[in-house]
Amino acid sequence: MISFAYLIIPVVSFILFIIFVFKWQLNTGSTSGKRLPPSPPKLPVIGNLHQVGLYPHRSLQALSKRYGSLMLVHLGQVPAVIVSSADAAREIMKNQDLIFSNRPKSRLPDEVVYGAKDIAFTSYGEHWRQVRSICVLQLLSTKRVQSFRHVREEETSLMIDKIRNSTSSLINLSDMLVSLANCIVCRVALGWKYSGGDTIKKLESMFKEFGELSGTFNPGDYIPGLSWINRVNGFDARVAKLAKLFDEFWERVIEEHRDRKKGEKNPNDISNEVGEPDLVDILLEIQRENKSSLDIETDIIKAVIFDMFGAGTDTTSTALEWALTELLRHPKIMKKLQNEVRQVARNKLEITEDDLEKMPYLKAVIKESLRVHPPLPLLLPREAMQDSKVMGYDIGVGTRVIINAWAIARDPVLWKNPNDFNPERFLNTGIDFKGLNFEYIPFGSGRRGCPGIPFAMAVDELALAKLMLNFNFMLPIGKELNMSSLAYLIIPLVSFILFIIFVFKWQLITGSAAGKRLPPSPPKFPVIGNLHQVGLYPHRSLQALSKRYGSLMLVHLGRVPAVIVSSADGAREIMKNQDVIFSNRPKSRLPDEVVYGSKDIAFASYGEHWRQVRSICVLQLLSNKRVQSFRYVREEETSLMIDKIRNSSSSLINLSDMLVSLANCIVCRVAVGWKYSGEDTIMKLESMYKEFGELSGTFNPGDYIPGLSWINRVNGFDARVSKLAKLFDEFWERVIEEHRDRKKGEKNPNDISNEVGEPDLVDILLEIQKENKSSFDVETDIIKAVIFDMFGAGTDTTSTALEWALTELLRHPKIMKKLQNEVKQVAGNKLEITEDDLEKMPYLKVS
Numbered sequence: 142m143i144s145f146a147y148l149i150i151p152v153v154s155f156i157l158f159i160i161f162v163f164k165w166q167l168n169t170g171s172t173s174g175k176r177l178p179p180s181p182p183k184l185p186v187i188g189n190l191h192q193v194g195l196y197p198h199r200s201l202q203a204l205s206k207r208y209g210s211l212m213l214v215h216l217g218q219v220p221a222v223i224v225s226s227a228d229a230a231r232e233i234m235k236n237q238d239l240i241f242s243n244r245p246k247s248r249l250p251d252e253v254v255y256g257a258k259d260i261a262f263t264s265y266g267e268h269w270r271q272v273r274s275i276c277v278l279q280l281l282s283t284k285r286v287q288s289f290r291h292v293r294e295e296e297t298s299l300m301i302d303k304i305r306n307s308t309s310s311l312i313n314l315s316d317m318l319v320s321l322a323n324c325i326v327c328r329v330a331l332g333w334k335y336s337g338g339d340t341i342k343k344l345e346s347m348f349k350e351f352g353e354l355s356g357t358f359n360p361g362d363y364i365p366g367l368s369w370i371n372r373v374n375g376f377d378a379r380v381a382k383l384a385k386l387f388d389e390f391w392e393r394v395i396e397e398h399r400d401r402k403k404g405e406k407n408p409n410d411i412s413n414e415v416g417e418p419d420l421v422d423i424l425l426e427i428q429r430e431n432k433s434s435l436d437i438e439t440d441i442i443k444a445v446i447f448d449m450f451g452a453g454t455d456t457t458s459t460a461l462e463w464a465l466t467e468l469l470r471h472p473k474i475m476k477k478l479q480n481e482v483r484q485v486a487r488n489k490l491e492i493t494e495d496d497l498e499k500m501p502y503l504k505a506v507i508k509e510s511l512r513v514h515p516p517l518p519l520l521l522p523r524e525a526m527q528d529s530k531v532m533g534y535d536i537g538v539g540t541r542v543i544i545n546a547w548a549i550a551r552d553p554v555l556w557k558n559p560n561d562f563n564p565e566r567f568l569n570t571g572i573d574f575k576g577l578n579f580e581y582i583p584f585g586s587g588r589r590g591c592p593g594i595p596f597a598m599a600v601d602e603l604a605l606a607k608l609m610l611n612f613n614f615m616l617p618i619g620k621e622l623n624m625s626s627l628a629y630l631i632i633p634l635v636s637f638i639l640f641i642i643f644v645f646k647w648q649l650i651t652g653s654a655a656g657k658r659l660p661p662s663p664p665k666f667p668v669i670g671n672l673h674q675v676g677l678y679p680h681r682s683l684q685a686l687s688k689r690y691g692s693l694m695l696v697h698l699g700r701v702p703a704v705i706v707s708s709a710d711g712a713r714e715i716m717k718n719q720d721v722i723f724s725n726r727p728k729s730r731l732p733d734e735v736v737y738g739s740k741d742i743a744f745a746s747y748g749e750h751w752r753q754v755r756s757i758c759v760l761q762l763l764s765n766k767r768v769q770s771f772r773y774v775r776e777e778e779t780s781l782m783i784d785k786i787r788n789s790s791s792s793l794i795n796l797s798d799m800l801v802s803l804a805n806c807i808v809c810r811v812a813v814g815w816k817y818s819g820e821d822t823i824m825k826l827e828s829m830y831k832e833f834g835e836l837s838g839t840f841n842p843g844d845y846i847p848g849l850s851w852i853n854r855v856n857g858f859d860a861r862v863s864k865l866a867k868l869f870d871e872f873w874e875r876v877i878e879e880h881r882d883r884k885k886g887e888k889n890p891n892d893i894s895n896e897v898g899e900p901d902l903v904d905i906l907l908e909i910q911k912e913n914k915s916s917f918d919v920e921t922d923i924i925k926a927v928i929f930d931m932f933g934a935g936t937d938t939t940s941t942a943l944e945w946a947l948t949e950l951l952r953h954p955k956i957m958k959k960l961q962n963e964v965k966q967v968a969g970n971k972l973e974i975t976e977d978d979l980e981k982m983p984y985l986k987v988s
Contacts, residue, residue: 175535175537176533176534176535177213177534177535178208178209178211178212178213178222178534178536179208179209179211179212179213180208180212180213180214180215181204181207181208181212181214183214183215186217186218186364187217187364188214188215188216188217188218188219188363189214189215189216190216190217190363192204192214193216197518197519198518198519198545198547198548199547201214201223201225201519201543201545201548202225202545202547202548202551204223205223205225205545205548210224210225210226210228210229211223211224211225211226211229211531211532211534212225216363216541217360217362217363217364218363218364218365219245219362219363219541220537220539220540220541221522221540221541221542221543222531222536222540222541222542222543223543223545224542224543224544224545224549225545225548225549225552226549226552227549227552227555227579227580228532228579229531229532230544230549230579230582230586231579232531232532233523233531233542233544234544234576234579234582234585234586234587234589234590235579235586235587237529237531238587238588238589239526239588240525240526240527240529241523241524241525241526241529241542242265242523242526242587242588242589243264243265243523243524243525243526244257244262244263244264244265244521244522244523244524244589245522245523245524245541246264247262247359247362248359248361248362248368248371248377248380249351249354249355249359249380250262252380252381252384253351253380253383253384253387253447254444254447254448255440255441255443255444256440257444258272258440258441258444259272259441259444259445259447259448260272260273260276260445260448260592261448261452261521262521265526265588267435268435271435272435272441272445273588273592275424275427275437275445276445276448276592276593277592279423279427280420280423280424280445280449281592281593281595281596283595286595286596286599288417289325289328289329289417289596290494290599292325292328292329293325293494293599293600293603294491294493294494294603296321296324296325296328297321297600297603297604297607298491298607299324300317300320300321300324300604300607301607301608301611303317304317304611304612305611311666314462314465315458315462318458318461318462318465318604319454319458321457321458321461321600321604322453322454322455322457322458322461322600323341323345323454325453325457325600326449326450326453326454326457327341328419329419329420329449329453329596330419330420330421330446330449330450330453331394331419331420331421331446331450332398332418332419332421332422343386343390344390344450347383347386347387347390348450348451348454348455350379350383351383351451352455354376354379354380354383357376359371359376387443387447388443391442391443391446391447392443394421394446395421395425395439395442395443398419398421398422398425399425420446420449421442421446424437424442424445424446425442428442449593452591452593453593453596453597455516456516456597457597457600457601459514459516460507460510460511460514460516460597460601461601461604461605463510463511463513463514464506464507464510464601464605465605465608465614467506467509467510467513467514467562468506468614469614469615469616470562471562472615474506474562474564475609475614477502478502478503478506478609479609479610479613481500481501481502481503482500482503482606482609482610483609483610485499485500486610491607492603492606492607492610494599494602494603496606497602497603497606500602500606501568502564502568503602503605503606503609504567504602505564505565505566505567505568506564506605507598507601507602507605508564508567508572508573508574508581509562509563509564509566509567510562511574511583512550512556512581512583513550513551513560513562515546515547515550515582515583516583516584517546517583518545518546518547519543519544519545519546519547520543520544520546520582520585521585521589522541522542522543523541523542523543523544523589524539524540524541524542525537525538525539525540525541525542526538544582544585546582546583546585549579549580549581549582550580550581550582550583552580555580556580574594575590575594576590584597659695660690660691660693660694660695660704661690661691661693661694661695662690662694662695662696662697663686663689663690663694663696665696665697668699668700668846669699669846670696670697670698670699670700670701670845671696671697671698672698672699672845674686674696675698683696683705683707684707686705687705687707692706692707692708692710692711693705693706693707693708693711694707698845699842699844699845699846700845700846700847701727701844701845724747725746725747726739726743726744726745726746726747727844728746729744729841729844730841730843730844730850730853730859730862731833731836731837731841731862732744734862734863734866735833735862735865735866735869735929736926736929736930737922737923737925737926738922739926740754740922740923740926741754741923741926741927741929741930742754742755742758742927742930743930743934749917750917753917754923754927757906757909757919757927758927761905761906761909762902762905762906762927762931767905770899771807771810771811771899772976774807774810774811775807775976776973776975776976778803778806778807778810779803780973781806782799782802782803782806785799786799796944796947797940797944800939800940800943800944800947801936801940803939803940803943804935804936804937804939804940804943805823805827805936807935807939808931808932808935808936808939809823810901811901811902811931811935812901812902812903812928812931812932812935813876813901813902813903813928813932814880814900814901814903814904825868825872826872826932829865829868829869829872830932830933830936830937832861832865833865833933834937836858836861836862836865839858841853841858869925869929870925873924873925873928873929874925876903876928877903877907877921877924877925880901880903880904880907881907902927902928902931903924903928906919906924906927906928907924910924946988950988956988959984960984960985960988963982963983963984963985964982964985967981967982
């Protein structure tokens, strides 16, 4: 049955139809005479939404460089002022803080957080003041934060023990940090031990869904009249379902706390063990005493705990992940931090929070990490409650104000080398994150500043100090961290961050290597060996490894030992002095099936078959005489390419495509005897070679790890290889049949061999097969395999070499000019260059 949503969603495209039907801008009287901030051009209906992108803090920073640090954009029909300088931030969050303390209404928090009755999303007013007062004075006061010190110290120690007990295997540090934050917040806010059970996992999944919904574009929030789309695309249903799940969860939490007062005990509850009430206990006590004018209804308690749990987990773990990421990228800074921590700790097994005050460099590292990677690059939006004037510009009532904390923290006017990670910049300075220094506002400032800074910093400082005390961290050799920022919502850093605690070594010296002097080798993992260190660019990562382990280095690709040669001396020894010993090719699934059991010259095993095929190639197909016999093909096709470029001089051309076409033209005529016109048959062959290249770059477990070849049957690799082998075989069969038909007088319209009087390579191979003068039987599969090599190597290699040569000449105009002078001097007044002229061009050859 077809979903109703799939039928309705196309209606959304009517938004595009409005473009050029209505005016681009309706200038109402409300803006007449006002001096608005500079603004990029906007589109009808959507405004500047198309310019926000996946990384709003980056794209808005780029726009602000052009339009100013106080910039007006239109998010749909909603005007928003983007603040990207410390001076403008001070004006908004200090000088006119009261005017800009409101929050804009939004569908998601309104429903999930009980009509936004919490502290983060609620509108400014008496309710907000009362709730904030409870949070600041009762829940997050310095005394209260200190009362939970034992929780932080216990849970960070438990995390260290977990890591230490996992030293024989890789661990996901990202998960460990998230777990730490959850453990602490669960105990502090809910009074529960965090054990990763179903109940807590359900809560985690609910906050994850909240994050995903927060990042989902909600048309109704930006374009009046389009809120109905959320009913069609399922957004409203997801929000309603999530609100119900949260309400049931918080209701259970509150009921269990009330039951505890009656003497009933939850097996997860540990409050009686530590003698301190958790945050829910405190809120329920405030509700019971009801000493303030604010009626602390149960929905308010749920909303406040929502904030405590949401902000206390993601923010804490994300800040720690970024700090460790930067330390991994800067080993000298990590070493300096470790020295400070270990000097303070001396011979103690545990660090306490008292020790943290003696660690100024630790605090500087965390501050610098928060500068470079603020938890919310774009602070939660504010809304003007009345007309105002900021830095000479008029800001109307209802205008949203978004402060780009990320851009301010990278302002080169405020920070020297802002993109560098340099904790020293915070030593001996009074710059802090408490909201008084507007060049540094990772947690905001003013009335809407984060009240939970002391709690978050206590966790981050203690956890990082204990990690630095107990472990040495490093990246796998040749690996670099993925530093791509994700969207501005708090999303855990890619769990790729793997660290190596060198308590254990994954190096198994087997009996077969006993007594042998093997080349130096990086540490390997079980099963995969050093595969994790190869990376996307093997030549670069292996070069990096060779700088550490030597120009003759042993790595293990799964269970396959491989010696990496990275010096001329090593290459000479392999390819000259001991060439016969090292002339074999390893077996591989792909060429074995596509190239007829590797019967070609490139992939064949060393032996009599290879010698015979190579002899045919060297003496018959690629001899100097044969190469010279196709000189006219090269001269004609290069001239045709020049004519095409000259005839296209009035428009842009893709030179890369031209060079690929040149290589295809020449190889088609030389190898197959066809004119290359880009028609379907040749395009099909190109796509087949492209597929071969993609399969060559696909990791084939069976080639490296015995017993895992079955994976290729599951993931479709084997099916793709078989299909490709069939396509190639049908193509080469057609080529050979057409050449045999030619001998009988039948003519292929693409065939030009009769026009030039020279047989192509297929003709030569068929003639060798027919004469059969040697003991070597040149069967048809061998012909197909050899032509496979000629076509594959002759196209990509040629065009790639030309592209790189032209690329370097474009990068070095003086060299290009020198080369042009040589060529033009040799050519003189001739219209065409022939291959005879090339011998007079030594600079061309060295270029």
